[in-house]
Amino acid sequence: MQLTIGATREIFRATAIEDDSFGLLASSVAHVASGGMLSSVLWGDEPGGFFIDLARSGPQHSALVIHEMASPGWLTPEDPPWTPLRGKPLLAARILSLPFLQAFVDGFSAIIPLVDESGKIKGWGHSFPFRQVEIVQHRIEQLRANWIRFRHKASDPDHYREIGFAMRTIRHTFAV
Numbered sequence: 001m002q003l004t005i006g007a008t009r010e011i012f013r014a015t016a017i018e019d020d021s022f023g024l025l026a027s028s029v030a031h032v033a034s035g036g037m038l039s040s041v042l043w044g045d046e047p048g049g050f051f052i053d054l055a056r057s058g059p060q061h062s063a064l065v066i067h068e069m070a071s072p073g074w075l076t077p078e079d080p081p082w083t084p085l086r087g088k089p090l091l092a093a094r095i096l097s098l099p100f101l102q103a104f105v106d107g108f109s110a111i112i113p114l115v116d117e118s119g120k121i122k123g124w125g126h127s128f129p130f131r132q133v134e135i136v137q138h139r140i141e142q143l144r145a146n147w148i149r150f151r152h153k154a155s156d157p158d159h160y161r162e163i164g165f166a167m168r169t170i171r172h173t174f175a176v
Contacts (some may be wrong), residue, residue, distance in 0.1 A: 010091065012050050012066060014043045016125050018075060022111075026129035026136075028054050029104045032062060033097075033139035042084065048072035051086050062100040066091040098143045101136050108133045 014021035021043050028039035032054045043050040048069050057063040067086035074082055108129070114121050115128045 012043055013045045014049065015046050017046070018044060020126035022121070022124065023126055023129045025052060026108060026132035028052070029101065030132040030135040032056055033101055033136045042074065044074050046075065049074060050090070051084065057094050060097055061094050062097045063094045064091065065089060098140065101140050105133060105136050105140065
């Protein structure tokens with residue numbers, strides 16, 4: 001599975017050998033969308049991988065930070081002893097929650113054509129996280145309803161620049 005982010009098309013690959021990184025990412029997004037403060041996912045590759053941290057960042061913003069692993073031995077954690085130590089930050093963004101969550105839902109939804117009749121993602125071996133995506137979609141509906149109450153801000157040109165930045169920065173695509 002790979003996560004592609006932003007206009008620069010940065011690609012972060014993950015394997016399904018040890019766990020369901022895609023499902024865990026969907027759970028993390030749902031957790032933050034539901035009011036959780038912070039959630040982290042091991043987006044493990046062979047070797048190495050990344051830590052994806054998602055957070056609420058104020059009442060209307062969310063944050064995404066991706067770190068490389070400081071120690072790539074997560075698949076064999078006993079030899080040498082492995083700890084989830086974060087390495088260099090590769091991406092950090094603070095974005096309005098509505099476009100942030102919508103970008104994730106768009107990315108998750110792009111995988112649906114690969115889901116077989118049993119609910120598993122073809123070529124991934126794990127089930128599609130339908131419930132988690134529904135949770136995020138519900139939160140998007142709530143944010144859109146609240147958006148109408150705050151539309152007076154829409155006349156502010158900085159507001160539009162921020163939304164445009166968010167949409168260019170966080171465009172998620174997944175591929176198997």
